[in-house]
Amino acid sequence: MPTISARLPDGEKAELDEVAELLSEDRSTTIRKALREGLETLRIRVAVEQYQSGDASAAEAAQIADLSMAEWLDVARERNLTTQLELSDLELDADAAAEL
16 A cells, blocks of 8 residues: 655644544554545536536546446435536436446
């Protein structure tokens, strides 16, 4: 497993240590969990933005978010997402969903 170092402001280090203690984990485990959850959140945020702007179809957004089409549709429904996609985009999405 590669090692990565990062500099944190004192306040963030203190918060990291506090969360690690709350979870009864060491700092490294807490960092890995926070990074994993943060990356998942960021991927979904980018997917939502691109889908909402019409830059990504539902299938593309699911891929960006690293979700299955069903999981992506749940995200879209929960967030009441709308888009300006053309009928051809929706047909491509339907074809991609059928392949899953």
